[in-house]
Each structure stands twice: as structure tokens, then as C-alpha cells.
Amino acid sequence: xxxxxxxxxxxxxxxxxxxxxxxxxxxxxxxxxxxxxxxxxxxxxxxxxxxxxxxxxxxxxxxxxxxxxxxxxxxxxxxxxxxxxxxxxxxxxxxxxxxxxxxxxxxxxxxxxxxxxxxxxxxxxxxxxxxxxxxxxxxxxxxxxxxxxxxxxxxxxxxxxxxxxxxxxxxxxxxxxxxxxxxxxxxxxxxxxxxxxxxxxxxxxxxxxxxxxxxxxxxxxxxxxxxxxxxxxxxxxxxxxxxxxxxxxxxxxxxxxxxxxxxxxxxxxxxxxxxx
Amino acid sequence: xxxxxxxxxxxxxxxxxxxxxxxxxxxxxxxxxxxxxxxxxxxxxxxxxxxxxxxxxxxxxxxxxxxxxxxxxxxxxxxxxxxxxxxxxxxxxxxxxxxxxxxxxxxxxxxxxxxxxxxxxxxxxxxxxxxxxxxxxxxxxxxxxxxxxxxxxxxxxxxxxxxxxxxxxxxxxxxxxxxxxxxxxxxxxxxxxxxxxxxxxxxxxxxxxxxxxxxxxxxxxxxxxxxxxxxxxxxxxxxxxxxxxxxxxxxxxxxxxxxxxxxxxxxxxxxxxxxxxxxxxxxxxxxxxxxxxxxxxxxxxxxxxxxxxxxxxxxxxxxxxxxxxxxxxxxxxxxxxxxxxx
Numbered sequence: 001x002x003x004x005x006x007x008x009x010x011x012x013x014x015x016x017x018x019x020x021x022x023x024x025x026x027x028x029x030x031x032x033x034x035x036x037x038x039x040x041x042x043x044x045x046x047x048x049x050x051x052x053x054x055x056x057x058x059x060x061x062x063x064x065x066x067x068x069x070x071x072x073x074x075x076x077x078x079x080x081x082x083x084x085x086x087x088x089x090x091x092x093x094x095x096x097x098x099x100x101x102x103x104x105x106x107x108x109x110x111x112x113x114x115x116x117x118x119x120x121x122x123x124x125x126x127x128x129x130x131x132x133x134x135x136x137x138x139x140x141x142x143x144x145x146x147x148x149x150x151x152x153x154x155x156x157x158x159x160x161x162x163x164x165x166x167x168x169x170x171x172x173x174x175x176x177x178x179x180x181x182x183x184x185x186x187x188x189x190x191x192x193x194x195x196x197x198x199x200x201x202x203x204x205x206x207x208x209x210x211x212x213x214x215x216x217x218x219x220x221x222x223x224x225x226x227x228x229x230x231x232x233x234x235x236x237x238x239x240x241x242x243x244x245x246x247x248x249x250x251x252x253x254x255x256x257x258x259x260x261x262x263x264x265x266x267x268x269x270x271x272x273x274x275x276x
Numbered sequence: 277x278x279x280x281x282x283x284x285x286x287x288x289x290x291x292x293x294x295x296x297x298x299x300x301x302x303x304x305x306x307x308x309x310x311x312x313x314x315x316x317x318x319x320x321x322x323x324x325x326x327x328x329x330x331x332x333x334x335x336x337x338x339x340x341x342x343x344x345x346x347x348x349x350x351x352x353x354x355x356x357x358x359x360x361x362x363x364x365x366x367x368x369x370x371x372x373x374x375x376x377x378x379x380x381x382x383x384x385x386x387x388x389x390x391x392x393x394x395x396x397x398x399x400x401x402x403x404x405x406x407x408x409x410x411x412x413x414x415x416x417x418x419x420x421x422x423x424x425x426x427x428x429x430x431x432x433x434x435x436x437x438x439x440x441x442x443x444x445x446x447x448x449x450x451x452x453x454x455x456x457x458x459x460x461x462x463x464x465x466x467x468x469x470x471x472x473x474x475x476x477x478x479x480x481x482x483x484x485x486x487x488x489x490x491x492x493x494x495x496x497x498x499x500x501x502x503x504x505x506x507x508x509x510x511x512x513x514x515x516x517x518x519x520x521x522x523x524x525x526x527x528x529x530x531x532x533x534x535x536x537x538x539x540x541x542x543x544x545x546x547x548x549x550x551x552x553x554x555x556x557x558x559x560x561x562x563x564x565x566x567x568x569x570x571x572x573x574x575x576x577x578x579x580x581x582x583x584x585x586x587x588x589x590x591x592x593x594x595x596x597x598x599x600x601x602x603x604x605x606x607x608x609x610x611x612x613x614x615x616x617x618x
Contacts (some may be wrong), residue, residue, distance in 0.1 A: 001400030009397045017386065017394075092380035096437050099341040099375040100398035101367065107398075275291075276343060276377070 014114025034072030039130030095276035221245030342369030374443030427454030
């Protein structure tokens, strides 16, 4: 068995152990409520969103449905992977794994891909189901490029949260610290980032919350690049016609790449020096 | 003497510990570890690793398991198939060494077999899992969840992970913890079978009484230094613990100074209401005759058994009568030499 076959085999085992875990069974109803549930709600012909917004296309509905990803799926990604390393470390199993003839980089890759796909597979299924629901309710499909962009964006945001959790898990001495860090990061980017944006705007002398002020929109757009949730929405917005927040699609995709590479590199480096 | 399969030369590894300062809040400095260890592991032999708590046994085991890369020195390995004795990396060590860490707390709803397969996949040997489960006596429990395993069964599962991939060297850290007496005997038999197949075994254990009959060689480690390594006989000789006779009698204790020859030495005498006890080293065959002629009343006469605790105390400079529980205190365990300056 060569290194690639070993890696593939370990990844598949990692995916199946997480995918069919009790934790996933508990989280699945929440995910169903958040993702297809939101798609059902936002595709209602009589829906009126705050500010008088009425979603007019399937792509737009799926954009609003992405709130289910931001609030539900990312939290599930954290909950699924917060003990990816710390549990094995606390029980002594990590010492056995580290003494196996498998490069540390492969072990870390198996952990990342294993946890990522374990959350990605059900989310992609639910995301696809949401497309079907939207079509059923509105009779409209997003274009192939729109659909592809949304699938890739969903995969990327889940990868980022899995990476944050695994990094926390590899640094934490026990699982309490690990989950506190994971949930803390989720809370920062999901709820507190608006506060950070407001504070920066205030410090810069930009009118806060003025939807018609280009300075505010541009500042918010730029600051969103420093948040995974913001980058996720930037990625989805690249397929919306009437959204202009001063960040080009090329910059958005480049930042998404940075958000993927840097934490992965950090986690890989951490696993190379980790002690049981 | 068996051929050397692995040799550590001046190997050193020190843990980094947090040392924050105003200018470097995340600063670290070198802490405890092992220093200038020279150790040879021989084919098909069992080496016992003994030392007080915190001596560096587990660190040494982790270096040999390829988990900690050495910071100084060299590790050489003899590949019997290629007949090549050359330096080996930590990754290379992981390929030839099976490691059984101390007290792994297997837990969860996953089955025993599935757990072992997960580890076996990392070695690419998942097809051998059933045979190994049978070898460690867990084949009946293979479908049981980990949560249902007793401490002894968990030890067996940890041993099973170490046996995956037919390792040439087996590292066992406190392997007897939680095993019942019958399982310990079966375990020892298994180890001897493995040595017959040419597997070299290193056991770190605090169960020193049982090690005497199990190990071929012994290494005493203290404060990160390997104090001595050799056969039990060699170490007894080194610390003058060999050829000792323990005599017990009643009545008045004989005047040993006048009875003993020049080569002999009186190591210890004790008197109580019940009688007396004397420990003598290197006495010739005339001692019994001389004692009888001096009208000594002798009840028992026996050769003093090998005692690893005595060896450890001699090696570390501890006084067996004064040792306490506070093993960390430097006053309780004076070290002889460090080998390098701190």
C-alpha cells in the first residue's frame, strides 16, 4: 500500500466515523431546519424581507438561504471538529497515531479533509435539496455558474471553520478550551464582526449604517474580507447583479484562497511539532 | 552476544517549557529531557528500563518511537535484510518500532476491531487485524464498543496497536498496568515468543520484582541520564550487589570481624529480640565452618536475590533506608553526575 492509498483510506475512515456519529444525528435536524427550511421560507411568493426586499430569482433566494449556512452549518462544523485532536490527545490515542509510519503532513491532511467532508456531504445534500425546493416554489433554477459558485462558497466556509476548530483542538490541552475557542471564533465572526465594523467606521469618521453612503458600503466591504463569513458573502455576491461593495471578484477569490491556505499551513505546522 | 539492531549515541532531547518575560511574553527555554544517552538494543533481547518518576523513561521511549526527534546525537539502525547499519530518521523509526504507550484510555461507541483497523490503515496493514486480536486475546471482544472494555482489555488493545506491522523493536511503557496475574503470565510468554522471532523489546515498568525474571538486560535511568546498562549480573557486579549471603540466627551475634576473610565484607547487621541478621559479600566456603566453631546459632542461610530497587538506589546514590515518597526533591535523590552542564 503506497502513501496515497494509505492517506485515502485514513480519510475515508475519518469521514465515515464523523458522518455516522451520534453528534451528526443530533445536528442533522437543526441543519434541515436551517437550510431547506430557510429555502422554503425565502421562496414563498408572499415573502417580504426587512427593507421591503422581495427575492426575485432563485439565485437571490439561495443568497438569503446562505444565512442558514452562516448560522447553522458553520456552528455544526465547529461542533463536529472541536475535539478532532484534543480527544485523542487527552486519551493517549494521539501518541499511538503519532508513532505510526505516516507523515505528519498526511495525518493533518487526513484530519482536515476527513472532518471537512463529514460536514460538507450532508450540507451539500441539503443545499441541493434547497435548490429543488426553490424550483418547486418559484419554478426557477439558478444558472450553472451561480449554482457552482454557491457550492464552492459553502465548501470553503465550512473548510475555514473546520480549520479554526482543528487548530484550537491541536493547541488546547483539554476539550473545554478547544470548544470555547471554536465557539468563540464562531461568535466573533457571526455576531461581533458587525461591532468591529462599526467601531472601525466610527474611528474612520464614516457614517455608520448609511446604506446610501458609498464610504460606509466600501468600508464594510473591505472589512468583510477579514471575516470568513464576510468573504463567503462576497463570494456569493459575485453572482448578484445589483450588488457593488467596492471589492472585485478577483480580490474576493484571492482572499478566499488566503483564508484556506494560511490556517491549513498553520494546522499542518502545528501537527508537525505536536507532542502527545 | 546478540547483534546490535539499534544504537543511540550521545542522544539528547529537551522539552521546551514556557518562560515568559517582559520582552518575550511567549518565550520558551529548555527544560527536562534526556542527556547524552548511549544505548544499544540487541536483537531478540528484552531490555528493562528502570528509573524513578520523572527520570526520562517515557521521553526516551518516545524518541525511540520516532515521536520526539533527537536534538543532538545519532541513532543507527541495522536493517537485517540489507545488512546495513546506518543512521535512521524519526520517520524511519516509526516504520520499524511498535509503541505501546502507558495507560491509553480507549473510549467511545466504536468497536474494538474498527478502532484497530483505523490505526492499521496508517501502517497499511488492516488485513492483519483479526490475527493480532487473536494474539492479544481480544477476538471474542472484537465487536464490543470501547466503552465496555476493562482496564486490562484496554491494555491488550494498546498492545495490539503496537504489534501491527510486525515491528522489529517493541516499546512497552508500563505494559502490566491493569492486567490480572494470569494475563501477566500470558503476556510474558507472548514476549518471549516474540524475542524468539528476533523482536527486540524494551520495557519500562515500575513493577521491578517481575522484571528480574523477564529481562535480559537492564538500563537504569535517572534525571535524563542513562546511568548504566548491562545484564543484571554486570550491574550487580558494578554496584557490589553480587555474591551476597543473608544469614539469620538467634542468641548473641557472632564477631564477624574475626571470622570473615580479607576478601569478604560485612554489608549489614541487625539485631532484635528474636535474634540477628547479617548480610555478607564475597565470603569463601569456610564461613559456615567458622561460624559453627564460634558457637553461632544459625537459623537460615540464603543467597540474597537480585533486587532492582537496590541497584537503582546504588546507581542514584540513594540510601535505601532513607528514601521517602517525595521523589522530586533533590535532597531525596542526589544524582551522581549529569554528563553535561546545565
